[in-house]
Amino acid sequence: MAARQREISVSEFFTKNRHLLGFDSPTKALLTTIKEAVDNSLDACEEAGILPDLEVTIQALAENRYRIEVADNGPGIVKAQVPKIFGKLLYGSKFHRLRQSRGQQGIGISAAGMYGQLTTGKPIVIESRTNRRQAAHRYELVIDTLRNQPVIKRDLEVDWEAPHGTRVAIELEGTYKKGRHGVETYLRQTALANPHVEIRFQGPAEGEVLAFQRASSTLPPEALEIQPHPHGVEVGLLLRMLKESKARRLSSFFQTEFSRVGPTLAQRIVEGAELQPKSSPKRVTAEAAERLIASIRQARIPAPPTNCLSPIGEERLLASLQEQIAADFYAAVSRSPAVYRGNPFQVEIGLAYGGDLTSDDLVSLYRFANRVPLLYQQGGCALFKSVLSTNWKAYGLQQSRGALPSGPLILMAHVASVWVPFTSESKEAVAGYDEIVREMKLALQEVGRQLARHVRRTERRRDADRKRAYIEKYIPHIGIALQDILGLSEKQEAEIVETLTDTLARSRKM
């Protein structure tokens, strides 16, 4: 048995486990490929302060075979980085830093390339230009999956009109479908959560063109990078940080490596662990590190800075919903940032009710993480479960046990974080960390109460309307009857009708 034990390369692992990356069906594979390319483009544009302008093209080559192309007006990618970014899993700049971005794992786009290669044998093609003085390059590359290394097949200079940008093309086996899990739905929801983005889409059918124009020409506030927060650190990680730090003293170690730690707090943490502020970080033993962790946990440390987040915001959420969905009532809640495992995060809920929405169906839930629509794995997602476990009957909706509520409602749930805890590498569902579920529920209750007020108001108004109709219908007859019985004049009858109408109208207001 021993002889058969051997190493498994990351790319081998994900080739066999491709569903972990979102490539379990031909429909999903096509969508995931577009999603990964669009995520990268949007991140690159925003980091460079450029208003994103994207072109997404799907070309049908044969039955179940497509060529996906995503082009952006981003900053472009320097030659040295292209092979690894597109041809190596677990490589990138977003994993090791703490700030909100769509990509975070260093897997997505190379996985899409690997899937294309696996199903068609074709390389991934990248064209990129970084500035006017440099020519654009075109690279064709494949992944050596046994070693998880990129292999450049061709590299040549090409013409490109724009001064900078990147274009990625992947040929793959896939299925193009419309509907709830389709590319169009994905792009529409992307526009909903990213009003500053402009996307032109060309589908595989002739004339299948869509344009999502930007509703706002200002970029969202830039998310800044932060240091880790002490409350998110455990013994093992602390030991590693101590070993790797350039700080010479324990007190300066805490000040330079963490956010929210000043000189006083650093000294308190170190002394709380019965260590010397002047001693060397490298010499801290495992036992001493445990004492440091205990000391950190007892210390009051301000919450981490939240300028690492870039939420959509209540106003933009409302505006987006009003722009895209015809309804009677809208509400939006953007919670204050909170923290899970030391990571700042923020929950936002938007809601559209009534109007053209159908009331017999279960409510539609649009889920987003760091502004990216999540179209699959709803059942396994903490956002979904929070909606499920909220008591919607209290807010005027019907709800069966263990099911989503029903009614004319669209819910939009967004979680923004420096590190969204996805349930798999395909980033389709958010893991159920208690802190995230708690914030979700509070946000849902807040919009729920607003909804309940609207539903009650609507019902009261409907009742009132019914009464008014009743009054208007019967009072004249009563007047005529009284006129007959009591022999009243026309004027007296009119007076009585008016009095009755007035009385009933007043009683209605009570």
Next chain:
Amino acid sequence: MAARQREISVSEFFTKNRHLLGFDSPTKALLTTIKEAVDNSLDACEEAGILPDLEVTIQALAENRYRIEVADNGPGIVKAQVPKIFGKLLYGSKFHRLRQSRGQQGIGISAAGMYGQLTTGKPIVIESRTNRRQAAHRYELVIDTLRNQPVIKRDLEVDWEAPHGTRVAIELEGTYKKGRHGVETYLRQTALANPHVEIRFQGPAEGEVLAFQRASSTLPPEALEIQPHPHGVEVGLLLRMLKESKARRLSSFFQTEFSRVGPTLAQRIVEGAELQPKSSPKRVTAEAAERLIASIRQARIPAPPTNCLSPIGEERLLASLQEQIAADFYAAVSRSPAVYRGNPFQVEIGLAYGGDLTSDDLVSLYRFANRVPLLYQQGGCALFKSVLSTNWKAYGLQQSRGALPSGPLILMAHVASVWVPFTSESKEAVAGYDEIVREMKLALQEVGRQLARHVRRTERRRDADRKRAYIEKYIPHIGIALQDILGLSEKQEAEIVETLTDTLARSRKM
């Protein structure tokens, strides 16, 4: 930006993404650690043909700190393999072979050790002995997470009475909880799906001892290793196999590297791609590989061998359910093996209904993959979704839209495969491959029909009982009334009562 791009080691990746491995909460972390150790022990015992005898011990060290120990009577592990098996992610013997086993990724136990190290700074401790002539060894090791490499801290010879076996101990931060997601539930369900296993459990509280005795002293049929099936191969993989194969001719390549391909079929595949059976596998181009794939897809190839699977079986399923659950009615269905992406798999459903089970609650679903209970992520699991989308009203149960049915029912769903497609590395939910969902639904319909017959029979019997009571209650009165009105004798009255009773009893049977 370019300067910040860098490689991410697998262990760094999973440290940050620990929820992917099942370590998102202290409760789950404790359970996952036990699960990984038990999986490994059971696999090792069964592979060596040993009836598994396990001891699982949880020792409370402080609040939220536990020492988990799992000891087995398995074959033991040779010294050279210990560090990598326990101290390196993505390493093992089960990933590269095709046969049913609990472990398949080469991640589990080293991830548990890494989590322990991360939260407590303590090494993972392994004791193992392979035979009488060799002393037992005790190793303490940690993982260098930046490089994903094991580091042995200590290695010494120790005394051990048994001739062979392995004992793993991990100290970790965790929470010990009872209930639906607790260790006890997990062990109970493990016993349900593995009647040949004996487990002694010692919980953290004094006297908290449980013993699950084996109900069967025969091992399940051994699962054999198979070659990949041609229908599961795509262009990319085929190209790699062609390059790596030792076969000198294309025709022998197909015969030696795949299951179910004989000389005639091999020749047909090669010629269908307009290639020569004698040409060298290494010289096949990407274009030619595409033609080979097209030719494979057109060829009729028998389904892969299914001796790589080791299902529980209908009889054992029924026996297990009857042994452990007090109910009125039991049913079990073991479907024939089917194939997804070239991988054989098999679906089994067991069902217990009525009796002591409560009828107001939603039904309880016990999910299993390769005989391992799945306690988390029910919502994201294809087994759950198949149950949800089955029309249970047709089988006599209540069911709200979008919810599980309710009624006095326990459902046991098992999928066995050479490669179970889990939705994440934590192996808690099965991905929704169409073929698996289809088999699940067919199995559910089969047990559903059996259930419906039972429910209808029960209802008919209840109706009949009600009628009998009715008859018994009113007929004598009718007799007396008729006697009064018609002036009948006692005997005549008795005759009429008898005739009426008889007539009604007969009409009931129609």
